[in-house]
Amino acid sequence: MKFIKIILVTTLFTTAVACNKQLDGLLDNPNSPSLSTADVDLLLNTVQLSFSYLFDDASNTGGQLTRQQTWFGPTYSSAYNPGSFNGLWNTGYTSILKNANALIPLAQAQKRYTASGMAKFMKAYTITLLVDAFGDIPYSEAVLGVANPNPKTDASAKIYEQAILLYDDAIKDFSTAGAAPANDVFYGGNTAKWITASKTMKLKLLMQTRKVDATSHAKIAALITAGDLIKTISGDLNFKYGTNITSPDSRHPDYAGNYGPNGAGEYLGDWFMWAVAAEKSGSVTAVNPKGPTVDPRQRYYFYRQNTNGANVNEVTLFCSTNLQRPPNYTAEMPYCYVGAGYWGRDHGDNGGTPPDGQFKTTWGVYPAGGEVDQNQAAGVKLEMGGKGAGILPIWNSEFTYFVHAEAAIVGIIPGGAAQAKTFLTAALKASIAKVTGFAATVGVSVSATFAPTTATIDNYVSLVMAEYDAAATNEDKLAVIMKEYYLALWGNGWEAYNNYRLTGYPKNMQPTVFATNPGLFVRLFQYPQDYVGRNLNAPKQRALGTAVSKAFWDNNPDNFIK
């Protein structure tokens, strides 16, 4: 009997031990490759695509706050919650910074300098965007994984300095010979263009800090003097979307969300459409496509599904019959409906969404890759216009000229108002050329009735110049420059938001429609929920609307902008 027991126990024990060894083979995940197989080109694709998500996300929020896109409001305290900013934070850190950090040493080791330069460039852009959005953020302690689960913040200004260094580093990489990356969706591996873009981004950062850092002025002047900046369309820093609808949906998000069988999903800002289509002439100028006061970009920016007010009624546009013009809206201020089919939403309108998807105005060909408004008055549908092959205008040559004009009028570079005027003219012409020329690049033809001619373009430029000349002081002239800059920034709500916070222009923006006292304007986003909820060292959450938090470069008064 004892014998059997001994055999039994021994068998059990040896079986258990033998099997234990075989368990090792089940530790590696058979579904994923190991880290050692990471590939520079494939990592770079992650970084580039994530970069487009980051910019698009930030641009939408910026566009909403600056009245380009719709903002539901109704007050600044209730408009956003910290969860709304998780996406920006996640994309910035986990998709861009982490993968860029993994890519850079790998690319350097393989002498793939263009790839490492691009990663540095996008890293620099990302951290400054996050600073502009959130203020102080983790940087030196960030993206260390388990080594630091609670990164502390770095001062915003220090991160800006780091970004400048990263751009310089990127320029060094771009200047070193190496194999081009397999996919460079911006410049197709052209390192000269990357160098120009890097210098232009440095200029942008320096301009942003011009009010708080006097040392920036000389650096700005030096960069402008050297002149290696984005000044031609071919040098524009644009993310270019495709036309594929599914697997993968590669269309411009503002196209994908609006050109479908359910009609347009998104509202455009009434005020922005008014500023483009009506402000200069005092009435909506869509009727005459070549009228003397028509903005040549108008029909490229916006696509009207209705060219008149036939479908404006209490169901589709409740305020058109039922609400009173708010007391804080002056007589000139657009309210509810712009006219001639230009149909969006007022700032801070949080009403329910009526069935207006087939009526409201949506994104045109520029920059979303939609349709050119040629009075078709047809509802949106799939595969219309440019089929979604839009762009993210992260930086265009006209922006460089506007920055030149701004630098000149505030005295950072010599030449004063006259020099600024020259730059402003160049900026306007570059903007109009970019926007009107864009249609052809995505296969949309514009009939002669609607295509602007040199004369109509000149008309518009002279209209602005007259305004510029009429402006009494340099500050007033700056207002004209910044307003035109703002109008040129369609599709780049991010710079519109940065400029608004820095300069306070445009001045006459539409007030909130429901709340007479909407609270203080959002000058910095709330910290994301994922950050304050998970990081022990996260700063105290800021309340929106009731107190002002500003970017480090924003030294303007608390009630500076609304």
Place this chain on the structure above:
Amino acid sequence: MRKKLLLSFFVAIFSFTATIAQNITVTGKVTDDKNVPIEGAVVTEKAQTNNRTITDASGTYRISVKAGSIITATSVGFESKQATAQSTTNFTLKALREELTEVVVTALGIKKEKKALGYAVSTIGKKDLELKPEIDVARILNGKAPGVNILNTSGLAGSGTNVIIRGLSTISGNAQPLWVLDGVPIDGGTNQQTSFVYGNNAPSRFLDLDVNNIESIDVLKGLSATVLYGEGGSNGVILVTTKNQSSGAVKGKSSVTVAQTYSVNQFANLPEYNTSYGGGFDLSLGLAFYSNWGAKFTDPPTEVQHPYDRAALNAAFPEFKGAKYPYKFYNSVPRFFRDGSTKNTSVNFKGGSKDVSYNVNFGYTDDQGFVTGNGVIKSNIGMGGTAKLSNKITISGSLNNSNTNVNSPPTSPSFGSGSSAPSLYGDVMYTPTAVDLIGLPWENPIDRSHVYYRANNGMQNPTWTLHNAFNQDKTSRTIGNVRAKYDIKKDFFLTYTYGFDNYTNDQMYAQNKGGSYYPRGFLRTSTAYNSTLNHEINAAYSNIAITKDINFDILGGVVSKEVLFKQFGVKSEEQLVFGLLDHSNFVTHDIVNEGGGDMDYQSQQQTLAAYAQGVFDYKKYVYLTLSGRNSWSSTLEAENRSILYPSANVSFIPTEAFTFLQNKKNINYLKLSGSYATSARFPGPYRTRAALDLSTRRFQTVAGTILNSNSISNFLPNSALKAELLKEAEFGIESKLFQSRLSLDVHYYNRTAQNQILTSLLDPSTGFTAQQINAGDVNNKGFEVQIAYKIIRNKDWLWEVTANWTRNRSMVSNIPTELKEINYAGYSSPGNYAINGMPMGVIKAYGFKRDANGVRIVNSGGDYIYTDDLVIVGDPNANYQLTGISSLTYKGFSFRMQINYTDGGDIYSGTTRSLLARGVTKDTEFDRAAPYILPGVKEDGSVNNQQVSATQAYFNNMFGPDESGMFDATVVRISDMSLSYALPEKMLSKTPFGSLTVSANGSNLWYYAPNFPKYVNFDPEVSSLGVSSGKGLEFINGPSARRMGVSLRVTF
């Protein structure tokens, strides 16, 4: 036939007249063995069973019987006795000690005397399982076992079911119990393909079981009970014994049992809609609105432009061009539903000879839900048997095959204005009252796309969804086991068991083109193969006499469990020809699902374990059990792989031990038990080593270049991950009192899961978003009480009332401060959180901002302000749950009713919130012209005096912060009721039937949730998160189901 009846009638008459011929009167006393009179004992003339009487309080009786006949005395709880009738005939009945001989099934299918267990086991017999209208075995368990919490994910047929035993003790891990079928662990999980956000909640795999083939279910709740099952048993074990396995007990007579049930499956309740106002805003008529704040109805109704009188539809619907549409109350939502039906046929053959027994079972179930397109078709075949090959070897085995096909329109979460993906209920419940959901055509006759009342067709017609959106889950499954037992000598045997559970699961999720979601069509199919293999060798040696009074049983074994899961899937978009759901009819194909998850996936894990258990008993009234198990898991690195966990329990029966407690009239049985046990939990596979994420076809440039990508995973591996340890102490008292009329069982448990395997969410600025770590404790303690009282018991009547009371309190602690809190289910707002010092699963959401006095603050627009941060807005855990079961039998009739009451617990109800915000129910049928002032203070602290419209007050604020959706989920429910009648054997003796039972059954017949708005009629016992640890979150889930039916069972 008629002749026979006539004949038997005469026979009865004559026999009756014959008996009254020669009677004597018998008197006597019936007492128990301590000479205590027995009241209510039945004395019967054996040859004439309808001649009987009952004893009075002093135990005496009087009966007139045929001289020289045999009379019997019986009483419940006593052995019956018989005697030849004399003028004085006394009976002394011996008490039956059923409580001492009651046998329960414990771990590994070992049958044990209940008195020897130091822990609680709940047994649910086939009486409670058979002939129910419900086809999901877990739902039948609801309320029947204290400590077991069942939560339905939906009222749809085939939807998943959450089973939580003794509270949720894991923050990130699987909380579902282990299912063991005929002694072999099976997969009771779900194969959820994507997040609940996409609306394809998969059924629970225990749906594959045929309820009518189940002999009994034993629920092992505590760790002490489950220690031999190892880490799989840490959430409790549900032991299912099928008739196939139990056939070993059947010897001799062969029989065939046929059971047929038919029931109607309906929605339990719907909101009561307001009949005065229709669609629109601020009293202005807007038929095309989502909201129901429009103009008042008039008589005759206002004629408005027909919703289909629009340019885009003029070609398709010329009849509506220029047509008018009466703006009135249509009450169309109830007509969206249908009466479903459930048919179940079950046939069982059993029989055997001296050394062989067998059982064969067929089952077929057709369960059609209360919406078109929802149903379950299930067929089961099972067989099992035992053969004694020689004196030493016994072979037994069982094989159960099932084919389960669940169809359902998808139900993705909705927040009151459309849903995240196609959803059956997304827009149904708040259909504006003037929209004729049923009367309006739902399909465009030209291209078969959906049409609905919104001018831009932006809301997918729910009826179109029913016909064109599909969620299908097909499973073909075989579960079996073979067991060879070798008797080495008397009381010493060796067993080898091989068990397997293999299934193939095909899932399809599709929508034809023409909807507002996936306008170009969508098809995702996946095929998963799951295999669970279990090898087990054990040896048991029992009745080893250590001394005269001490006996010892020992059991030991080794077990290997391998789980292999493999799946492949394809997602296609852009349908070519309408209606055909075949990948070749779609233009683009991809292998990632809607959530971006890779559908080509496999995982393999293996667990090895060795266990031993010894039981000492002292004079059969003190039992001490010591057990231990050591497990090794393939999911952890070698140095952390092994974990040993012991357990001990003791049981003591004072009524056996102390003579002064013996033979008492009112104390019949008393057992005290205590245990301390441990268990472990292992992580899922592949959490310890880094891997690279791979993504193909991420982007296609305008020139057609495809961009593929690599990225460093956001999931940070942790090579130091260890198993998690659970500890539990349990104490119990079981008793039978007052001549065994009253039984009272009380169990207390206190369980702590320490150093949990926690999915810690990281601040993305670390570069990662999640990692599994060992941290955080969850403590659950509670009482499980079962009181049963036999109010009436005599020959014909038995009325027993049972109350099950469960109270569980949980507490989270030791979550490292750097994690702050863990959002483990739902959204971040609203979602379930684990927070130190709080019960598990508290709900956090954006709340109403309040001043220092707790008064809500109103902004300058007249609406409430949101809090800046997420705040705790509720606790989904109930205070307690009480089930009352009344069971009444009279001769062959039995009537059973079960009432469940849940006290407290909070729920976020997306349905209630949306119905109020949209103004569709009678709750908002008040004077809407009056201005409203929201109670609260303004930002400057003064009392709010800003007037807003009724529309704004409700629309902006019920759709304000998520806190507006929080309600107390107290609910009382008649969970089931049944009346059945078994024909007396006498009546069947001349028929081929051995038994015949007919019954009428109903489940979820009525409920009332007092703390919800009156007319919403919301059923709070649901969860929109599918089978998960989430609780108290509902995102427009649709009504629950009510089933009523009849059934028949005959045995030949």
